[in-house]
Structure formats: structure tokens, C-alpha cells
Amino acid sequence: MSDSSAAGHEGPARTDGERLQKVMAAAGVASRRASEELIVAGRVQVNGKVVRELGARIDPETDLLAVDGVAVQLDQSKRYVMLNKPTKVISSMSDDQGRADLSPFVDEYEERLFNVGRLDYDTSGLLVLTNDGQLAQVLAHPSFGVEKTYVAKVSGTVTAQTLQRLKQGIELEDGPIRIDRGKLITRGASDGASMVELTLHSGRNRIVRRMMAEVGHPVVELVRRSFGPLHLGSLRLGRTRELTKVELGQLLTLARQAEDEKGRL
Template sequence: MERLQKIIAQAGVTSRRKAEALIQEGKVKVNGSVVTELGTKVSPHDKIEVNNIPIEREEPVYFLFYKPTGVISAVSDDKGRKVVTDFFHNVNERIFPIGRLDYDTSGVLLLTNDGEFANMLMHPRYNVDKEYIVKVAGIPTKQTLRALERGVRLEDGKTAPAVATLISSDRQKNTAIISLTIHEGRNRQVRRMLEAVGHKVLKLKRERYAFLTVRAMQPGDYRQLKPHEVKRLRDATVT
């Protein structure tokens, strides 16, 4: 038996908090009857409807995926471009990406059918580190790296403190490779941060998400997360 709001959130309908509001507003039915009590528990056999639409319940699954460049972080695309779920040929669950990586960005991406888990990891209050390896035009100075670490002002506000390290530089080609670790998830944030300090991004890879990497994988590969990995990610969102 599980709490009703948890089941709704896990099904990817909405967050647990919004699920609680839907229950209190009388928009949730269990076996045809409206339920407004937040403490209600349901079994796997109970039929649950939200706004008169039955929810589909699956066993939760969690995947680590090495997203290649030239792939959309979505489950469908109206322009017919390749999407991340196209790589999961033998997975029957209705999985979706947790957050997104840009079309031209490769690296670590998590996918799941557990909406509550996804919402927790994407919530801005939880500082889940994401490390990017970036090839840029020009060679950043120490002052530029410190500016990235302190936070730069973008059109949607100043970024949170980060960790920036120069890995290597090529003075002949006037390019550099840096590591940038952030915990926010704004749209195209890494590219915008570097453009704001005068460096165009030439290549971008998300090297690490929390403690997870794709170092032993090839672009397009995926694997299921181990139970202890899922637990560590959950623990990272506990305040």
C-alpha cells in the first residue's frame, strides 16, 4: 500500500505537492469514488483517475544514458529528429528524460518513468552537481575563471557559485578546454555563462551528474541504475 499522492507523482502526472492539491480539490478518484483525504493509501489493484483520466502505473525504472550530439532530449519531436528514447529499443516502460541536454551537447542524461524522482532531482533547492567539459574559443584567464565561479549575470539573473578549472590550452589554435561544475539547470546555461565572459563554446559534454559518469560507455549506450545508485540520488535530495 502506498500513499495516493505518491502514486500520482510516480506516474509522472505532476509533483507530489500538486497531487496533494488535486486530491483536496476533489479531482482524484479511486475505484470511481472521489477521494479528498491526503492519508489515503492505495494498492496496485486500485483504479486511480486524475481529472477523470486513468493513470497508468508501472514499476519504476531508472537509466543512465550517454546522450550523443544531434539528439533531442525528449520522447518525441514534431520535426522528425532523433530523440533520446529512440535508443531504448527493449524498454517497454514510458520513460522520459530528467531535465535535458541541448541538441549539440553530449554526455550524462538520466531517464525514468518515476515522476516524483524526476521532480526531486530537478528541484532548484537541491544542489545536485553537474560537471561539464567544455572546449571554448580563446583561452580563459584566471580572472575569467574566478568570474565564472562567483557567478555571472545573465538575462534571467545571476548564476549561482560554480567551480571552474582550466584543463588545457592550445595557443596555436587559440582554444582551451575547461571543466565547469554547476548545480542549476537553466536553459543553455553553460553556453550562456561562457558567452557572457567572452568565450564561444565549440564543444560541450556533461561529464558527470552527481556521482554518475559515462566514462566506460560509448555515445548511445545506456544501462539501468543499480538500487544503491538510485538510493544515493534520493539521499542527495533529502534536506
């Protein structure tokens, strides 16, 4: 993915490639006529630069397209799927220990899909499956913390003071860690458990379980409800669905921004 740090500047037209409005229509952005209106209005960026010329051409294989700052995938061979992963399933396409894996969830797709990052064996929730290796590598890299939200059922009565402590940060064996946001859903239910919602950027192994154990509230059940701009919504446990165009645009934009940040470091 190219650097898009020059967003907002006019870009020079190229003479090779395909007409921009044709590529936009093929990608499902809008009809050719509507795409032309978007171009003239200055709402289309190619490689981070605004393109207003109706005669502009791009190479769908190498150029990056965005509309209103939101990335558009031009490679129609790429597939992006959301899975609500059940517990007792390992985040891998195969397992040498014979445990249940992700392979049954991708059988219906022609493409060879793989998971973006991991969810613990005993954790359920949102997992992204794709054949876009570049996007997967960016979003799963430890140096780029995608915001994730979890709902956890934990032992004991969680207090506002406990959540504040998690926001301020605690020390674990592999270094300090803190949550971005925390919310108490239920406290001290009849079974002596509490439900909390935690949002954090860390991708460290079993981080939510380790954090809650450190503050005296071991996790009983854990669900990941969101990953970056994606939300589990009403997707049933064990089911998959393809990302919408809006969701895909948001996810690709996130990945491109991450690469831009990496390139400027």
C-alpha cells in the same frame, strides 16, 4: 516520499505489512540472515527512524527504507537508466519537427521511460531515463539544483582570472549566476581553443553556453560528465546502462533529502 527528518530515532513497530528482513532480501539489500544483522545493529531506517526489532513489519508500497542512511527502492517496477546522449538529439521522446529524439534509446526497455531534465540539442553527455515520475519531478525541478559537471571546449585562451570571475559570479539577462568549481584542462591549443571543466547547480536553459559567451569564450563542444552522484565514466556515446544499486541508492537519497528540505520550507 515521506519526511525522514527524524532519522536516528527509534521507530514504533507496526503489526501489518511484511517482515522487514523479507522486504530487504526481496529488494536485494542482503540475504534475510544478513538483513537481520543489519537491523539488530541499528543500521536500518524506516521512514527516517531506526528500527531494531526483528519482528518489525513495513508496507513496501508506502514506507521508505534506508540502510546506513542510503535510500533503498522497494518498488521493483521502477527502472533507472543512464544514457550518454549524442549531439543532434533532442531531449524528448518525440519531436514534431522531425529531429532525432530519445525514443530509439529506450526501445529495448519494457517500461515507458522518460528523461529527467534536459540536455541541449548540441550538448552530449549524461542523461537519466526513468519511469519514476516522482523522482524525475524532484530532481528536475528548478528550485532544486542538482550539481552538474560539464567539460567544455571553448574558443580562445581561458585564464585563471576568467575562472575566478565565473566563481565570483557574473550577470546574465535572467539574473546573476556563478559556478561552484572550475578547472582548466588545456589552454590555447593549436586550434586556438581551451578545454575547461565547470561544476554548477543551476538548471537554467543553456546556462554553460551563455556563461562562457558572456566572458568571451563561446562554447564549441559541450559534454555533461556528471549529474548529482552519477558519473558518465566509460559509457560510450549513444549507449545506455542501468544504474547500479549504489548509484540508485545515492540518487534516491538525494531526491528524498530534496523533498525533506522542501517540506521544511
